Amino acid sequence: MSRQNFFRRALSASIFMCLAHVTWAETPGAGLARLAGEGAVISDTGGRVEMRVEMSQPVPWRVHTLDAPPRLIVDFSELIWDADPVIQTGSVVQVNSGAYRPGWSRAVVVLREPLAVDAAEMQVMADGSAVMSLQLLPTTAEAFREAAGIDPVEISRVIVAPPPPSGVLRVVLDPGHGGIDPGAEDGDLHEADLMLAFARELKEVLLRTGRFEVALTRDDDVFVPLAERMTLARAAGADVFLSLHADSLAEDDGVASGMTVYTLAETVTDAAALRLAERHAQNDILAGVDLAGVEDEISVVLMDLARRETMPRSDALAARIVAGFRSHELVVNSNPHRSGGFTVLKAAEVPSVLIELGFLSSKRDRALLMSDAWSNSAAEAVRDALMQWADEDYLMRQGLRR
Ligand SMILES: [Zn+2]
CATH class of the missing domain: 2.60.40.3500 (Immunoglobulin-like)
Structure with missing residues (x-):
């Protein structure tokens, strides 16, 4: 088998596996x-x-x-x-x-x-x-x-369902990278493994509240293309999408430590955000994914329309996550809420954020990322943020509707 064919086969097999994996922890998955x-x-x-x-x-x-x-x-x-x-x-x-x-x-x-x-x-x-x-x-x-x-x-208007106040919020967790794309590396430490472990822990913490259903875009060490991740979330009827990362940036960025949360932006001027988004897109290309035609002309119009409603909700969630980390006394970046052009944040009708939990390139962050106490606190911080955001989001949207 040629190398190219091998990759193609490995890729379609992993996409198939991931589709099979996206099932809600509590109820059968919603379809199209x-x-x-x-x-x-x-x-x-x-x-x-x-x-x-x-x-x-x-x-x-x-x-x-x-x-x-x-x-x-x-x-x-x-x-x-x-x-x-x-x-x-x-x-x-x-x-x-x-x-x-x-x-x-x-x-x-x-x-x-x-x-x-x-x-x-x-x-x-x-x-x-x-x-x-x-x-x-x-x-x-x-x-x-x-x-x-x-x-x-x-x-035309796109209105997306609010969760009822006592209702269950469907959260899709997206552990970054996986399979042939290990993400950032430091010796034996791979971003892909760290994020999968954190996603599993966060899933348990969320399920314990009884307020969430949780699905993962991958629950194994498999490669999932970026666009596929958001498609999986949309197809599963996600209420909210959290992409989880712990990347590595050169020291001269000067900002690469502490938790940072990213929301989608049309134009990005932040150098660190640009580099991160490019790096992630690059991983897809290296893995042989053709990005052309991800959004055709008609969908761009619709997506822009839906994003206008979704973006303030994503921003509010990002703010809650920063506040959650602070109230759990976890280290946050000096500029903790940024925006970037990340493909995984483009599911127009699903509030989406990308969390850089810390940077593998930072010695202090690396130690924290590997600590059980830290990851438990971080999971609780995200849980608290999601609960508060869900309540505020519901009230705000009820108000808008009147
Ligand atoms: Zn990453």
Whole structure:
């Protein structure tokens, strides 16, 4: 077997294993979104036409119109159309729905007369399911033609389910590196091993509270590509994603000690953050992962939209984690909340942070990372931060909704 083939085989085997491993510690894993309840129904409601799509979980989506003939195009990220839409109005000729391109599905609603999108929203129900609804109003052929094909971002919204206050938060822990990518190294000490051990400990600490379900992106010494990690989290219906690292930076960065928590940024000026993000992307390339096409054009629009809602939530979580470490008297970096362009933080609808628990390049951090007392305190600090954040996040989002 050629070396390249070997890697390809090893890689697909490890991806398969990881998919098999992502199961919730307490309940069976959630899968992709499917139609639920009444499914998709288009009906007349008091002078309007309403399209409702009930689904098992919220997904990124968007809507726009096309002319000649007048059509309404509704795209969903990873929604399985396992039933035909029901048409209960004379304003619609037919609906074609199904897979559109990898990761996306589409419903094309052929209209008998020009209708304009008056309101579009996705509501999340208490049980975690979601309902997308479009309100359509009659319009003129001319107005329809002018609006057709226009950027739909203004009217699309992505709303993600809040955990109920007494509910269970689904946490995906992502131990960095693994398999052919050991991460930072210091003698026999590998970042990949340290992070797996810490993730397992944190999982136990979280489960003991009864407030969390916990899944790991890897529970073994296997390689998982970066994009795959966030895809696993999204597919598992994660409420929050924590990537765990303990990297190594050259001393001349001058900042490489203590805990640092990273959130996603569009533009990154922080030199240390740039170097870290590049290093992690580099590990994927070395392992033979093709990064091209991770985000196509349509998903970029949607992801930006969803991130606008998610980013303040990730920032709040990062602040809580810093506060948690401080209240447990653990060492934090002098500039503890930074932002970077890390691929694993790009799951747009899942609040995500990357925690550098410490730096293997720092003698003091290295000793701490290997200490049981420290790792137990660090796990408790993250636990406290998550509990506080979950409560605040819930209240804030309830307030926003009113
Ligand atoms: Zn790392």
